[in-house]
Amino acid sequence: MEQPTPVLRPVTAADLWVLERQADEPDAGGVFNWSGFRDIAGTRRRFEEHRLITPDAGCLVVQVPEGVAGVVTWCRVSYGVPAWSCWNIGIQLLPEFRGRGLGGPAQQRLVAYLFDTTPVERVEAYTDVENVAEQRALERAGFTLEGTVRSAQFREGRWRTVHLYSVLRDEFKAADPRT
Template sequence: MVATLETNRLKLRKMTVDDTDEVFENWTSSENVATYLTWAPHSEIEVTKNYLTFEEHNRNEGWGIVLKETNQLIGNISVVDDKPKTKTKALGYVLGEKFWNQGYMSEALIEVIDFLFETTDVNRIEAEHDTENPGSGRVMEKAGMTFEGILREAKLNNRGIVDVALYSILRSERK
């Protein structure tokens, strides 16, 4: 069961197949949003429905990001890799472009980091971004994550094989 989290402006909750129309409209169909991601923009709403069906039944650490003011679903944030042996969780996130540069993703990331440190035995939380997408790195920095370095030509996304910047925060660094 995914816990519902709240910040001043946001509610983070489990996404369901009932969110299909809003998710498709706000981010999965956007070429701009998908530029630095590993999945192609959804050309048909059925692709988003299939994605949300999977999320609803398989993701225990994933949240849709809802604006409290309008009850609009604007993005999502999830644990995309869990490494129990090293007590490490990797996070991934996406936000609809009309909601960029308003501090929403940093607010959501801080809440998820705090939640994971408070409710799990995780010691390290990490995230990475395509180096051509520095805005994502600023989100990580605002959330207290430390830049660790560049992994050269280490990932494949919609731009091809790319360099990625790696960030992390350790339990001992949590404020």
């Protein structure tokens, strides 16, 4: 049976439980994403202020027919000069929704959204060198492996090496089934 394509939508007050769960449970956001407990009160304040979407970052819910599967996020990354910026994206699926093939389509939808609504040329993502499932999801979403960044993420008491993936606007547009 084919998995339905996830829908991305803004976070509502009724969805804050997902962010709270991911802030409090190490596995709820993904083994490769856990870097310690987070301040859910700060997240709630940011939700009240701007619904977790600003000019420099954002968070959307990954919705499937059975419910909320997790969230996708993005933040602006600058390469020395503010005008030299791109988006860095991430995904955090709840454990009960992993392994269903949702990661690639959800991230592909996020990339389409970012290219449709902002003028950036590049979207990138980092993933732990051991996170093979995410590497495959990024490749299914149209990303290309650019390289390896040594000791870039601190998790579980040690520095971890990550792979850097990216997709450019023209590459994505050429492969986008909507065009």
